[in-house]
Amino acid sequence: MARSLPPDQAQVLQALRSDEEKRVSDLADHLHLDQAQVSAAVVTFEQEGWVEIRTEEIEEWSVDPDLPRLADFVAPRTAIARALVTNGGRGAIPQVSQWTGLDPKEVGQAIRPFTASGLGKKEGGDLVVDEGALAALVADDASGPPPSDPATRQTWLATNLATWVGPEEAVIRNLASTGPRSRTALREDGFDVGTASTLAPLALPKNGFQVKVRRARYARLTAEGARLQSEGVEARREVNQLTPELLANGEWRSVTFRPYDIDLATERRWLGKRHPLQQVIARTRQAFLEMGFEEVVSPHVESGFWNFDALFQPQDHPAREMQDTFYMKNPGSSPLPDPAMVGRVRSTHEDGGETGSVGWRYRWDASKAEQNVLRTHTTATTIRELAKNPRGPRKVFSIGRVYRRETIDYKHLPIFFQVDGIIIDEHASFSSLLGTLAAFYERMGFEKFYFRPGFFPYTEPSVEVFIWHEEKQDWFEMGGSGIFRPEVTQPLGCEHPVLAWGLGLDRLAMLLFDRADIRDLYLADLEWLRTEPRCR
Template sequence: MAGLRLHEKKALMALRSFDGKASVEDVAEKSGLAHATVMRAALTLSERNLVKIHERKWNVATLNEEGEDYAQYGLPERRLLRALLRLGGEASVDEAVREAGLAAEIVPIALGWLKRKNWGVIKGKKCMLNVKVEPSLGADEKLLATMFEKRSITIEDLSRELKQALETLRKRNLVELEEKVHRELELTEEGWRTAKKGLEITEEVTQLTPELITSGRWRNVKITKFDVAAPGPVVYPGKMHPLQQIIQRAREIFLEMGFMEIRGPLVETAFWNFDALFQPQDHPAREMMDTFYLAYPQKGRLPPQRLVEAVAKTHEDGWITGSKGWRYKWSHEEAKRLVLRTHTTAETIKYLATHRKPPIKVFSVDRVYRNEQVTYKHLAEFHQIEGIVADKNVTLRDLMGTLKTFYMKFGLEKIEFWPSYFPYTEPSAQVVAYHPKLERWIELGGMGMFRPEVLAPMRIKCPVLAWGTGLERLAMIELGLDDVRMLYANSLGWLRRTPLCQ
């Protein structure tokens, strides 16, 4: 018969040799299969109507350790009774216990049952018998003896009286009860037909081995069929963090667009983070509430004096730029303060200070800091997507085109540019994307053309298009998150089960 596995065939053949009916144990012995394997085979065979499983259940009782003890030395109350008889039918409790040789822990049992069986009474510290001669053995004691002798008894075979006695012993916690099952297998007519035809017993293997492959013995064995639809064990691949995947994708897009990657320090002087970007020293963004300043080390060094003076003059009165400037006294010391950079634009402007010749296209996707309480919306530490295009004839429209291309490559189709404000760019805009699921516009970040007040001290003569947009916001859209903290929670479950970004 097709589709029978080796152990099922073996079980079937063994049954045939027993004239079609045998216990599981017999089949196991005959076939050489384990008991559990025979049972498994029997279940499959019965499902296929080749075998019928007859089950018989019964209950057996055996004595536990304490029960065996009492069986040999007598129940505690019997031993106390005998001791009292020896002492003339009345004695102090202590004396009687000593005479009976009872262990301390069974004294209450002995006294309790002596009273219950009405063999004696306890008055104060005295113990008196109600009987003059020793009563004969009760049903409980007879059963105890029988069980000790036979090791185990079948409960169904006991008389009513003995069943009651067993109940007493069970309540005294002297016996263990167990259900026994006897299974007998019997070939059905269909089973007979199959078995009579005879079955080819070929070896079956679950795992191919080098030995089977190289020896060619695989030709003579049967390879077990698996339930291929059954769930397999779970494995997790090693992979990049989802946010890292998005960082890599963002880098890749800029590289595809011909941008060069730059990277700078996490700690910056206020000079590069703010002053070089025409952010006045009393600008609210520079306050302790928004920026992390360092307690150690506190101050850094400023770049060459010519550059510093140009920046200072531009802040104070506009220098040669034609601007009004911010009209205050610029402080060197303020500019030396060290901060955790609040934007990667600090790196961009530093790059421009030493690379003046257009065309320039550089970018970074890197870490920045803001002094913010960490909430579902805000982090104190996150990433910025930063870049510039500096060339003779680039315009605001080129900036829009660059950013639009970047976000289209990320799959964001509906992008708009709304007017905005940054101290270092003019015209400025913010990039917004329409989120079809949330049905609203999401701010992605800022952009603009560097102000003449920013460019002049760096001696840059051409327009510079610049942007600094949020990575985490983009990641939340891509990953469908509504709590930004998830990106840094490192929940293994989330990391393991989040599919790769494509």
């Protein structure tokens, strides 16, 4: 089957021989192709093993075609010799200048080739011809031997010298008519290239005679190439792009697609991705949904009542101070909910009310409960849900932003995400609380947990949750948990144990994505979001 090649390559391959080297430039002339095209083709063929390439260095001679009278060029040294012979064999430089029509500077420059080539010598201010040497020079071409009589001899010499052509003159005239030629070609044509190479540069103005070294490439088919050639090659058009037109007219069948350099860098295409913290949020939500939890939300601007009081957090608790909690200027306060419930919450704070507690023993202030804050935990969300529907069995969770009055640094932000959950169930117990927390963190990819007694105003028993990070070989605290105190649940009308937890998600995200600086999550570098290996 005939091999298909782009048209230019096909032409070149056909023109090559296995028994004869072809010079690349000759091929280009012959095939009417660009020399670069032919070069590329033979280089491709060499890579395929179809041709062998030999490279030769060539000395290429040329004359400046803009110089006048090159066709019958006479070198200054010849002109000087002729003038001297005609004028008695000797003359001072100004005279010679006058006789030859060369300016004195040109005469001066010609003295060295004149003397070095043995045409004469310089004696004082005069140039003197060497008649003997001239006679010997012209003897080969002369009509007869030089006469012995000095007068006749001078005429003889002048006559013969007038038609004599020096080797550099011959070369220069030839180059002027043919254009640049290689030294080899000139030698093969009988030119005295040795002498010409010395005298030609001196005979012409600067850069009038030039020698350049060029590489000539010769290609010859290998056996493989010859076989290919004998099987025949088919010329195909080469294209960069597959186009609708090529498909429509079917031309794609007769074209070749120019091969790509597969290592050439291309511009990276960036993916749309979910934010790492959103990944953690989504996984968290999924885990609680799978465990049968119902999702709820509540406002970010929250009353002190729901954020603190309903959770039995005394009104002078340090967490309620302006130091730690953002208070709202506008909207600055909220009306309190159902007065009966608020009354129960108040008396529970003051003396335990109906709950059997001794209470916090202080005078509860409704105006502090009305003050609006930015919620400091999503427990405000779950406690609202508990108040709305205190009858179990229920499982409820909420994921959302919470706010703490922190200065921004690598460890702290005034905003972070929490997941809070509650289980209202008559069968709920501290044992099932620990089991639920473990089940959640197992779903998040952790295996070892440590539960330490914790102390929160609204849960009892309380527990702090630690997870073991295998890579970092350390325990990390994830949040607080416990069973709501009767002082919390009873005033809201709930008689069942209520398991509750509030766990930080930013910290979990930092662990899962191995970030040391929490700001990376919210003041993100897009490069990180695009390339984070754990987000692949």
